[in-house]
Amino acid sequence: RTQLDFKYETWRLLHGIGALLIAVLLLHHTVSAGRYGSQPVITWVWLAMTGVAVGSLLSVYLLVPLLQKARPWRVTSVTQLTSEQWELTVKPEGHRGFDFKAGQFVWLNVGHSPFSMKENPFSICSAPASGAEITFMIRELGDFTRTIGQVKPGTVAYLDGPYGNLSVEGRDEPGIALIAGGVGLAPLLSILRQLRLSGDARKVRVLYGNRVVDQIANRDELNADDVVYGLSEPPEAWAGETGLIDAALLDRVLSETEFSEWLFVMCGPRGMMDGVEDHLMSRGTPSHRILSERFNYD
Ligand SMILES: Cc1cc2nc3c(=O)[nH]c(=O)nc-3n(C[C@H](O)[C@H](O)[C@H](O)COP(=O)(O)OP(=O)(O)OC[C@H]3O[C@@H](n4cnc5c(N)ncnc54)[C@H](O)[C@@H]3O)c2cc1C
The missing domain is CATH 1.10.287 (Helix Hairpins)
Incomplete structure (x- = not known):
């Protein structure tokens, strides 16, 4: 200390x-x-x-x-995903960890005493079914997140949680659309990984928006799924969607049936979430089929 x-x-x-x-x-x-x-x-x-x-x-x-x-945890790895995003993995030390639902978040304290209250909320991006180790996807923003790259494996960590209601458990819609903007992918990745590991037969589509191509994280893994990548500043030879994830993009990639029958789960910048939510409602998606997590608190 x-x-x-x-x-x-x-x-x-x-x-x-x-x-x-x-x-x-x-x-x-x-x-x-x-x-x-x-x-x-x-x-x-x-x-x-x-x-x-x-x-x-x-x-x-x-x-x-x-x-x-x-109930301490230890950092097992810190990996750079993109220029500003990191993957941090922790494992429980001397206990079995905790049960959580894919999509939930915890208050994470890395390297400080639990009495310091130096903790920040982060969504878990690993799947409950993948074992006791827990992984986070963290974007550099301020005091704590800009130091993630310097965290050494073996550093003690404390987790308070799990919290949150972003979960697809118990839902019976025929398909799920996961709509992510930037690091908002984190909780949706947990859901996607859990659906895969549990052999869930429902159709899943991922809509993942970023500004530039280098910000796309976990691309190799995501390519195994039905993913629509959107870039607001695409390079010249970009074959994916261009522009923000907005009404026009949703209309291009989703069908009438998907709008009216599927479950929509989203997490991303406030502007994107508000726009997507409004458009889904205008296309007939009832509000109980729209789940969202907001990282912004002001
Ligand atoms: C439920 C929840 C889940 C989250 N999950 C993730 C995740 O999986 N990955 C991830 O990268 N981030 C996630 N976040 C956001 C993350 O908690 C913040 O980015 C982090 O706490 C910033 O800490 P810092 O010390 O680096 O920044 P600070 O130094 O505290 O802040 C830097 C600047 O950004 C502002 N700021 C910081 N955090 C936020 C925020 N959340 N909204 C608006 N302004 C903010 C501060 O006011 C300050 O001006 C989540 C937030 C919530 C509420």
């Missing part, structure tokens, strides 16, 4: 203690001063609410990190 980690953890601890103090002092003020404390039933309400607040503080700052510490 670095000195910076230690400083960060101390600040975090102080933050937690501060929050705890605020909750307890507020309770004291509320039940002992003025009209709020005059009714016993109100006092019980405040006590219960403070209990919930203190319980969630203890859970976030103590319980979850302790549970994570007892």
